């Protein structure tokens with residue numbers, strides 16, 4: 180293989196590790212544990228990830244989940260693409276599941292997280308992959324396009340489009356004012372709560388309430404009780420409940436809540452603290468102007484009923500950032516498109532990948 184990054188020191192800790200049975204999740208995904216590996220990346224964090232090699236001639240897909248999840252978010256994609264012969268690398272991101280959980284938000288800067296992703300590719304001897312991300316995983320896709328474009332042949336975004344560094348050129352307080360004026364509520368108002376000391380404990384004390392609103396069937400609740408400033412805190416402190424969408428099985432719910440309970444929320448919330456502090460905006464200064472646009476094929480799966488990642492804004496972000504060859508699909512779905520619109524998302528992603 181050719182290597183465009185300096186050789187990394189990694190060690191495959193447990194390629195054939197035996198993990199507990201599916202019911203004992205304690206931070207490990209219930210997907211077939213024999214496919215999981217652990218790698219200590221260059222900066223000394225162990226990543227837990229699902230790994231399956233490609234059939235000859237097929238590319239490798241790197242799937243990146245967001246908050247508050249784990250590789251289990253991709254449960255409907257893993258089997259589908261594995262059966263089609265694609266290689267898979269599906270990590271628990273930093274702060275989640277079986278991966279390391281440092282609590283210093285500086286360690287979650289995009290330039291560092293993207294370096295970890297490239298270490299995973301190197302550990303798997305993959306020169307070039309196709310990356311697909313959802314939620315904060317989509318922000319990592321954008322930064323991979325900025326920092327390591329040569330390691331990817333195409334970039335896929337689900338729900339969240341291209342998170343432009345320019346969004347952070349204004350303060351978080353101004354961003355709230357602008358979105359309130361434009362949309363009617365602060366679409367990122369909850370970031371503040373997620374960046375406040377003690378929020379991890381409030382969530383952990385009200386995990387069912389938190390799970391309900393995060394995966395709610397009644398998506399417009401996000402307009403009042405999730406997104407705007409003060410909304411989510413009031414929801415949790417009153418331990419409110421609502422039905423989750425039918426794309427969540429009782430087993431999914433139990434597994435996800437178990438994982439959050441056993442792993443805790445503190446590290447995962449660092450993904451927000453980088454945004455409300457200057458950590459991410461300072462870090463973005465390292466992106467050269469000419470690396471801001473994506474010069475490879477791009478896919479966006481926009482969610483028409485996502486009241487945080489507003490489809491029209493996400494579509495616009497992708498059109499602004501991608502130079503050419505942009506595929507945009509829209510789903511009558513809330514934020515969790517790869518769960519709620521799984522069959523359509525799988526077939527659209529497959530068609531896109533086959534067209535590359």
Ligand SMILES: *[C@@H]1O[C@H](CO)[C@@H](O)[C@H](O)[C@H]1NC(C)=O
Nearest residue numbers: 198199203204205206207277
């Ligand atoms: C999960 O729990 C089991 C038994 O309770 C234990 O043997 C195992 O080491 C734990 N795994 C992790 C990754 O903490």
Ligand SMILES: *[C@@H]1O[C@H](CO)[C@@H](O)[C@H](O)[C@H]1NC(C)=O
Nearest residue numbers: 192219220221222223224225
């Ligand atoms: C990972 O590597 C770092 C040094 O880079 C080391 O301090 C740490 O102990 C390693 N972790 C494991 C689990 O081997």
Ligand SMILES: *[C@@H]1O[C@H](CO)[C@@H](O)[C@H](O)[C@H]1NC(C)=O
Nearest residue numbers: 325326327328329465467470
């Ligand atoms: C910018 O992109 C080029 C490839 O076009 C890449 O080689 C370079 O490392 C990137 N620069 C930075 C600072 O990431």
Ligand SMILES: *[C@@H]1O[C@H](CO)[C@@H](O)[C@H](O)[C@H]1NC(C)=O
Nearest residue numbers: 350351352353354355356357
């Ligand atoms: C945001 O709007 C409020 C109320 O209109 C105003 O008091 C405040 O100064 C604004 N903040 C910023 C940073 O623009």
Ligand SMILES: *[C@@H]1O[C@H](CO)[C@@H](O)[C@H](O)[C@H]1NC(C)=O
Nearest residue numbers: 282374375376377378445452
């Ligand atoms: C949050 O808690 C940490 C210690 O856990 C402390 O160092 C820090 O100053 C606190 N931050 C705020 C804003 O209170």
Ligand SMILES: *[C@@H]1O[C@H](CO)[C@@H](O)[C@H](O)[C@H]1NC(C)=O
Nearest residue numbers: 384385386387388418419420
């Ligand atoms: C919130 O309600 C759940 C039941 O839905 C209950 O198990 C939990 O203890 C309650 N939490 C608090 C902090 O009262």
Ligand SMILES: *[C@@H]1O[C@H](CO)[C@@H](O)[C@H](O)[C@H]1NC(C)=O
Nearest residue numbers: 474475476477502503504505
């Ligand atoms: C984008 O356009 C440039 C110049 O027209 C071309 O060289 C490149 O192959 C195109 N990229 C894609 C992904 O179509």
